[in-house]
Amino acid sequence: MNAPVPPPTACGGIDLHQEHGQRAVFCGLTGIVWLHRKIQDAFFLVVGSRTCAHLIQSAAGVMIFAEPRFATAIINERDLAGIADANEELDRVVTRLIERRPDIKLLFLVGSCPSEVIKLDLSRAAQRLSGRLNPVRVLNYSGSGIETTFTQGEDACLAALVPDLPRESDTAAPSLLVVGALADVVEDQFLRIFAAMGIADVRFLPARRAGAMPAVGRGTRYLLAQPFLADTARALEERGARRLPAPFPLGAEGTTGWLRAAAEAFGISDDTFEAATAPGRARAETALAPLRGELGGKRVFFFPDSQLEVPLARFLARELGAELVEVGTPYLHRGHLAAEIEWLPAGTRVTEGQSLDDQMDRCRAARPDLTVCGLGLANPLEAEGLSTKWSIELLFTPVQGYEQAGDLAELFARPLRRRALLEV
C-alpha cells in the first residue's frame, strides 16, 4: 500500500489514475443478495468460512430471516485436513440441502477465498453433483474477494450460466439479449419500449427461472444493462453473440443511447424510435427538472464500489449539472465503458483501484458537497461534516430506464436536502 501512484494515462479526455493499496470494497459473494431474488428457483451455496457466512448475513440485513435461498457450507478444521474429505462433506451438505428444498432447480456452488486458496475444485464437484442430483443443475463460480469485487460476483455467476444456455440455430432470426440482473419492473418497462419499436424477440440474462434461460447463437445481439459484465460478455462472444456498443441505461440520456443501439442494430426507423421513446423521455425530463436546482453545481466525489460509478457520474454531470471531483471505480473496462468515458466532462479525474487512506485524504482536502461511498466510510465522513450517499443502495434500488431517472437523482438529492433541513 501507499505505492507510488503511476503517472496519469490518457484515456478519452479524462484524467485517468491507477492506484494500489488498501481497498474498502465488498467481495463478489455479496452479489448473491440480489441474484437470489432474481432467479427464483436457484439456490446459492457458498463454500467458505464463518467470515463468508457473517459477511452475507451482514450484507443481507433483514433478508436473512425470510427463508432466503442462500447459505454457507462452513469449512472447518476437519475439512482442511484432507481435500478428499472436503469433497465428501460437500456432497453430504448438498444432498441434505436439496432434500430440504425440493423446489430448487439450479444450485450454484459459490467459491470463496478459503475454498480458492485450498484449491477445492468446485467445478468438478458441480459436475459430479449435477449427475447425481439430476434434474437439479449444479453450476459453480467464484465470488471470492481475491478474485472478484462486489458486482463482479454477478459477472462470474452469469458467465457460469452462459455455457449452459440453450443453443440457438445459426439460421434463426436475430434476437436481442439484455444482459445483467434488473428489477422485474424495469425489465417489463424495457420490454414495452422494445415492443413499441418493433423488436419482439427480447430475452433477459439472467431469466427469472432456471428453466427459462435464453438461447444464444450467432444471431444474438446483446446489450449490457450493467457495466460490470466483462467475463459474461466474453463468454457470450464465444457462443457467437455480438455486443451492441452503448452507454448504460442510467438517466434519460443513457437510456436513450442504450435503446438507440438496439434500434440501429435492428434497423428501426428514426420515426418509430422517436415514437417509442418520446413519452419516456418527456416523463424523465419532468421528473428531473426540479432536481437540477438541488444538484446543479454540487461537487461530487465517488469512492470505488460497483463499477457503476462512471455512468452515474456521467448522469449527474450531464443531466443534473453536478461537478465531478473524483470518480473512483474498482475496475475500468475501457471497451464496455467507451461511450460513457466519451461523455464524461473532459479532464474528469477517474481513479481505477484504491489506496483507501490516500483517497480519504484527497476527499477531505476537496471537501465535496456529496461523497458516494460504502457503509464503512459513510458515517465517519458524515461525522467530519461531509454529506454522503451510501452506494450499495444503487444496486438494490431500481434505477435504470426513463421511469427511474427521477428516483435515481432523488437518491443523490436526499442527503443534501436532509442536511439543509436539520437544525440540530
Add this chain to the structure above:
Amino acid sequence: MQLTLWTYEGPPHIGAMRIATAMTGLHYVLHAPQGDTYADLLFTMIERRDARPPVTYTTFRAQDLGRDTAELFKTSVAAAYARFQPQAMIVGASCTAELIQDDPGGLAKALNLPIPVIPLELPAYQKKENWGASETFYRLVRALAGAPGARAAREPGRRPLCNILGPTALGFRHRDDLIEIRRLLDSLGIDVNVVAPLGAAPADLGRLKDADFNVVLYPETARSAAEYLKKSFGQPFTQVVPIGVGGTRRFVEEVAALAGLDPAPVLDGPGSRLPWYSRSVDSTYLTGKRVFVFGDATHAIGLARIAARELGFKVVGLGTYSREFAREVRAEAAELGLEALITDDYLDVEAAIRAAAPELVLGTQMERHVAKRLGIPCAVISAPIHVQDFPARYAPQMGFEGANVLFDTLVHPLMMGLEEHLLGMFREDPEFHDGVGPSHLGGTPVAAPPPQAAPAPEAAPAPIHLDHPVSVAVAPWAPEAEKELKKIPFFVRGKARTNTERFARERQLPLITLETLYDAKAHYGR
C-alpha cells in the same frame, strides 16, 4: 462442513476488531483478502460509530498470491504505523490468510517498530467471535500489564481502587452498563482505576496492576484477562454479574467484601423499582407466564434468574450459543429443572421454542424473528443485535437502573394485566376476536399451518401458537367442544387446544368432547 444460514457469532478476528475499536491508540493490521473490510460497517452502521475502526487490511487479491503477500503485509504494517502513530499494534490473520501461512507476528517483528506489536493467533476454523475478543484482550493485557509482581499496599486513607474489565465495541448495552456500574462503585466509595478495553489506551493497560481488584462485567471477553491479572498481580476479580436486582445486590456485597467496605448504604438505598412493580397487583398475571431464554451465557443466565425469581415467570427453556460457558448455563438450567440447549444452529433453537410453547421469548435478533413468525411476544436480551438495540436513550441492563429497564423490556411485549382482563371480558366484541392480532405485534397473527392429519369435523380456526407433528393423528373435535374452545380467550386458546389434543392423544381418545376439554384443563392446570 456445517450448513449455515444464520451465525450467532462472527469469526474470531471480528472479536479482535471489537477490542481494537473499543480502545484508543491501538491499531490492528489484519492480513485479509479484499472483501473482509465488510466488518467495518458493523461498527459504523450498527453501533453508529463516527470513525472508521482502527483496522488496516492488507486486502490481498489473487494476483498478489503469486507474488509476495508477506511483503504486502510488511508494507501495510509500516504504512499503518507511519500514518496512525499508535501506542501499540496488534497483528494477525483472517481465515484466508491463515491458510496462506504468512507469519504476521514474525513479519511485524522484523520491522522493528519502536512500539509493542502483539501477534494474535486466532484459529478461524475452530473458534468464534467471543473467543477472539477474549483472546485478544488477554494477549494485550499479558503484553502490556508489565512484569508480574506483588502489588504495593494501598496507602492509608485512600479509597479502594478497581478496574472494570469487559466492555467492548459492538457489545450489547456495554456503553450504559459501564455508566451504571461506575455509579454503583462510586456510591460504595470505590474508585475506578482503568476501564478496559472500552476507552482504554495501551498505556492504560500498564496501570491495571495499580488496582486492588477487578470487576469483570462480561466473562465472555474478560475472564481470561482477569485470571491472568489474578495470577500475576494477585488481584481478585468478581464472579457475580450484576444483572437483575438479586444479581446487583450480590454484586454489591461481593465488591464491598473485596474492597473491605460496608455494602449496607447501597443495599439500603433506593435501589430498583422492579421489586415494587413486580409486587404491584397489575403484575399478578405475570405469574407462571412461560418464558424461553436464549442468548450469550452471561445474559441468558442473568435473564433466566430475573424471569424466575424477580418476575415470577416460569422458565420453560434456557440455552446459549456460547459453548465456552456451556457448563455455567447447564448448571443454571438444572436449577430450573431444565436441560440447557447449547447450540449455534438457529433451527435447533426454533424447534426448541416450538416444543416449549412459551408465551414470551427472550433472545437475540434471531429469536426475535422466530418469535415473530410464531406470533409470540419477544424481547431482545443479548447480542447479536441489530441497530435498534444500540439505542440513543440510556438503557443499561446492569445495576438497579438496568433492572428497571429489564422490567419494562420484559413486560411490555406482554399484554398488561388490566388490558388482558378487559380483552378477556370483551372477547366477543368485533375488535377482539382471534383474527385480530395483539396490537403490539402489528397486523394479523401469523397462523401456523392447520393440522394435516384427521381434519376436524368443521373448519378449525388456525391455532395461534403451534402446529402439530404431521405424523401423529389428532383426534377430531366434537362440535360442542370446538364451540367451547372458542369461548376461551384467544391468547390462551392455542395452548388449550394443544394441551387438549395432547391429552386426547396420550389416552388414544377417538373424539375430543366437551368433557375431554375440561379433563385436560384439570389435568394440566395452568
